[in-house]
Every structure is written in structure tokens, then in C-alpha cells.
Amino acid sequence: MKITVIGGTGHIGTYLTPRLVELGHEVTVISRGKRKPYRPHTAWDSVQRINLDREAEEKIGSFGKKVSLTKPEAVIDLLCFTVESCRQLTEPLRGNLGHFLHCGSLWTHGYSTVVPAVEEQPRHPLCEYGRAKLAIEEYLFNEFRTNKFPVTILHPGHITGPGWLPINPAGHLNPDVFEKLASGRELCLPNFGMETLHHVHADDVAQGFVNALINKSSAAGESFHIVSTGALTLRGFAEAAASWFGKEAKLKFLPFEEWKKTVTQEEAGATYDHLAHSPNASIEKAKKKINYKPKYTSLEAVYEALKWLLAAGKIKSEKPLA
Numbered sequence: 213m214k215i216t217v218i219g220g221t222g223h224i225g226t227y228l229t230p231r232l233v234e235l236g237h238e239v240t241v242i243s244r245g246k247r248k249p250y251r252p253h254t255a256w257d258s259v260q261r262i263n264l265d266r267e268a269e270e271k272i273g274s275f276g277k278k279v280s281l282t283k284p285e286a287v288i289d290l291l292c293f294t295v296e297s298c299r300q301l302t303e304p305l306r307g308n309l310g311h312f313l314h315c316g317s318l319w320t321h322g323y324s325t326v327v328p329a330v331e332e333q334p335r336h337p338l339c340e341y342g343r344a345k346l347a348i349e350e351y352l353f354n355e356f357r358t359n360k361f362p363v364t365i366l367h368p369g370h371i372t373g374p375g376w377l378p379i380n381p382a383g384h385l386n387p388d389v390f391e392k393l394a395s396g397r398e399l400c401l402p403n404f405g406m407e408t409l410h411h412v413h414a415d416d417v418a419q420g421f422v423n424a425l426i427n428k429s430s431a432a433g434e435s436f437h438i439v440s441t442g443a444l445t446l447r448g449f450a451e452a453a454a455s456w457f458g459k460e461a462k463l464k465f466l467p468f469e470e471w472k473k474t475v476t477q478e479e480a481g482a483t484y485d486h487l488a489h490s491p492n493a494s495i496e497k498a499k500k501k502i503n504y505k506p507k508y509t510s511l512e513a514v515y516e517a518l519k520w521l522l523a524a525g526k527i528k529s530e531k532p533l534a
């Protein structure tokens with residue numbers, strides 16, 4: 213099949229693009245050509261690369277047209293953040309496309325009511341990003357109903373893997389948190405440490421897209437959570453991460469308003485965002501309808517990221533990872 217992947221060299225694309233080539237698809241990747249995939253793979257030799265700046269092309273109204281010129285049978289859009297951007301892409305593709313896959317986000321849920329949250333639960337997006345992703349979902353499902361536009365939407369959690377920083381047990385990105393746990397130093401967590409994070413390995417996100425393509429008849433017109441088998445509490449995450457270095461986590465807890473004074477404004481903002489959402493999503497629907505079977509638990513996904521961070525000297529530990 214001819215598949216065009218928009219933004220196919222980043223976290224997800226590093227794994228997804230080679231998977232598609234290995235399955236025998238003819239793959240075109242559109243990006244600005246600034247980034248290299250995190251991992252080398254011989255599959256990249258047979259990928260057609262087109263350098264386009266989506267934002268610049270959208271300003272002159274040519275992005276969707278240029279994507280349609282690749283004559284795709286399927287399009288995987290990993291880079292869409294507004295309805296306008298989505299509309300501009302999908303209008304020229306309408307009627308000529310076998311499958312359109314959009315990368316959404318768990319942030320469309322906002323806070324959950326019953327956990328693990330199912331896809332059909334009422335949505336309460338909490339931030340502009342979540343509201344915009346939800347608006348895209350509504351637009352695409354309306355296209356499915358009114359124009360039979362063959363859409364599938366995947367909602368990943370915190371994408372994690374070798375090559376970049378995972379969300380840490382304090383809910384932000386500063387790798388010092390792992391160094392504290394690795395050296396047995398005290399770590400202060402917000403509240404009771406019982407709010408949740410829901411990671412997913414980038415290769416499992418790639419698996420989700422591939423399985424949705426393979427199972428198009430049950431995937432069209434549907435959205436799926438693409439996360440690990442279980443969310444983590446901050447406290448449980450911290451304890452597990454310390455144990456990887458042979459340590460017991462020394463944890464202290466403070467109410468969020470006091471805790472935020474112990475970190476930078478940027479860290480406090482990231483933690484607030486993660487705690488307010490406290491994602492905890494069900495993958496039952498993806499398991500049943502598209503045979504999604506994540507290879508990594510949340511802890512295994514973070515472990516992979518940590519292994520890379522240690523090897524790259526981005527975090528230091530006297531003890532190796534167990």
C-alpha cells in the first residue's frame with residue numbers, strides 16, 4: 213500500500229516508518245528534514261522523503277494538495293494540532309483515500325470519571341491542546357459520518373523511549389529526579405504521590421498505528437487509547453525507579469501549593485498539567501478491535517529510556533541499573 217506519514221521521523225515515526233517498510237508498504241515521509249530518527253534502520257533507505265514545512269505550506273493553502281500529490285492509499289498524520297490544519301489536509305484527500313489515521317492524545321479526556329477511562333467516556337478537556345485535539349476528533353468523526361471519510365484516531369499517553377527524557381515520578385522532565393532516586397537521596401512528591409501517569413513506549417504507539425491499518429474494517433470510525441497495560445502512581449513509580457538502582461526510595465510529601473515552591477516554575481507547570489489530568493486509560497477496546505498488545509509496561513518503557521540516558525551520560529549514577 214502507498215502510505216504517507218506526516219511527521220514520520222520523530223518519537224513515533226522512528227519506530228512506525230521502519231515497521232511499515234518491513235510490512236512491504238511503499239512509504240513517503242513528510243517533515244522539514246531537520247530531525248533524524250532516533251535509531252538507524254536500513255528501512256529508511258527505501259523511504260521517500262519529502263521536505264515540507266507544514267506551517268509554511270498551510271499559510272499559502274498548499275499543504276493538503278501537496279500531500280494528495282503523493283497519491284497515498286493511507287495517510288498517517290502525526291502532526292496535527294488544530295481543526296483548520298486538519299481540514300486543509302483532509303479536503304483534498306476526500307473520496308480518494310482508503311484510510312486516514314490521526315494521532316490524538318489522552319489530553320482530549322481532560323480529567324476522568326471512572327478509571328481506567330474508556331474512549332466513550334464524556335470528555336472534559338482542561339487545556340487548549342486538549343480542546344483543540346478534541347475539536348479535531350469531532351471534525352473527523354463528522355467527516356466519517358457525513359462523507360464516509362475513513363478515519364481512525366489513536367490517543368497515546370506519555371510517549372517514552374530511548375533518545376529523550378521520560379516524564380519522571382515527580383511528574384516533570386528534570387532527570388535529577390532519577391539521580392536522587394538512584395543515589396538514595398530524599399525526593400519530595402506532591403500531595404500523597406497517588407496521582408497517576410500513563411506512559412507508552414513509542415514502539416507500542418507504532419504497533420497501534422500498524423494494527424489499526426491492518427484491521428481497518430473494525431478501526432474505521434473509531435478512536436483508541438494507545439497506552440501501556442497500566443498507569444503508575446507517582447509514589448509507586450518512584451519506588452520502582454529507586455529499586456532499579458538497589459535503593460529504597462526516601463520519599464517526602466507536600467501539598468501541591470507548597471511542593472511547587474521546591475521546584476522551578478517550568479517543572480511545577482509540567483507537574484500541574486500531568487497531575488490535573490492524572491491519565492489512567494483502558495486499552496480493552498484496542499485489544500479487542502485492533503489486536504493491540506503493548507510489548508512494554510509503563511515501567512519497562514521508562515526503564516528503556518533510563519538505560520539510554522545513563523549510556524548517553526545524561527544522568528549519572530554510581531550504581532548501574534539492575
Ligand SMILES: NC(=O)c1ccc[n+]([C@@H]2O[C@H](COP(=O)([O-])OP(=O)(O)OC[C@H]3O[C@@H](n4cnc5c(N)ncnc54)[C@H](OP(=O)(O)O)[C@@H]3O)[C@@H](O)[C@H]2O)c1
Nearest residue numbers: 219220221222223224243244245246247265266290370371
Ligand atoms: N509526546 C507525547 O508524549 C505525546 C503524547 C500524546 C500524543 N502525542 C501526539 O503525538 C504527535 C507527535 O508525535 P511524535 O511525538 O512522534 O512527534 P515528534 O517526536 O515531536 O516529531 C515531530 C515530527 O514532525 C516533524 N515536524 C515538526 N514540525 C514540522 C513542520 N512544521 N512541518 C513538517 N514536519 C514537521 C519532525 O521532523 P522535522 O523537525 O525534521 O520537521 C518530526 O518528524 C502529536 O500529534 C502529539 O499531539 C504526543
